[in-house]
Amino acid sequence: MKAEDYKRLISERDVFDKTTLNVTLKEVYSKHEFELVKEIQRILENNQILKPELHTKPYDETTNYYKVDITSDQVEKIIDIFFELEASYIGENGETTPTAAFYAGLADKWNQLV
Numbered sequence: 203m204k205a206e207d208y209k210r211l212i213s214e215r216d217v218f219d220k221t222t223l224n225v226t227l228k229e230v231y232s233k234h235e236f237e238l239v240k241e242i243q244r245i246l247e248n249n250q251i252l253k254p255e256l257h258t259k260p261y262d263e264t265t266n267y268y269k270v271d272i273t274s275d276q277v278e279k280i281i282d283i284f285f286e287l288e289a290s291y292i293g294e295n296g297e298t299t300p301t302a303a304f305y306a307g308l309a310d311k312w313n314q315l316v
Contacts, residue, residue, distance in 0.1 A: 205254045212251060212267040215314040220246070220266045222311060226280060233283055241272050270315060277315045284309035 230238040249269040284305045291302035
């Protein structure tokens with residue numbers, strides 16, 4: 203794969219980085235959404251977008267990207283989880299905290315798939 207093709211692929215709205223998927227996996231697991239856990243694990247195991255050859259040296263799996271192919275209902279559940287987490291980290295006076303903003307950003311990222 204050429205570097206230009208790789209850059210185009212990883213910028214598509216249904217392609218997420220490994221960190222986003224790992225955080226999502228952790229949070230859906232903590233909410234006992236085990237069907238979602240299986241789906242995120244499947245994506246991490248099977249849907250990696252291969253990097254161009256020169257891009258892989260030295261290999262750093264934290265920079266991997268994955269094609270996300272789950273149903274809109276599953277995406278909605280994930281968004282709900284992140285919105286709940288965002289709300290739980292709002293400050294006493296209703297101000298946004300860094301943690302609330304972090305979860306809001308994840309909800310927005312998943313919202314791209316709806």
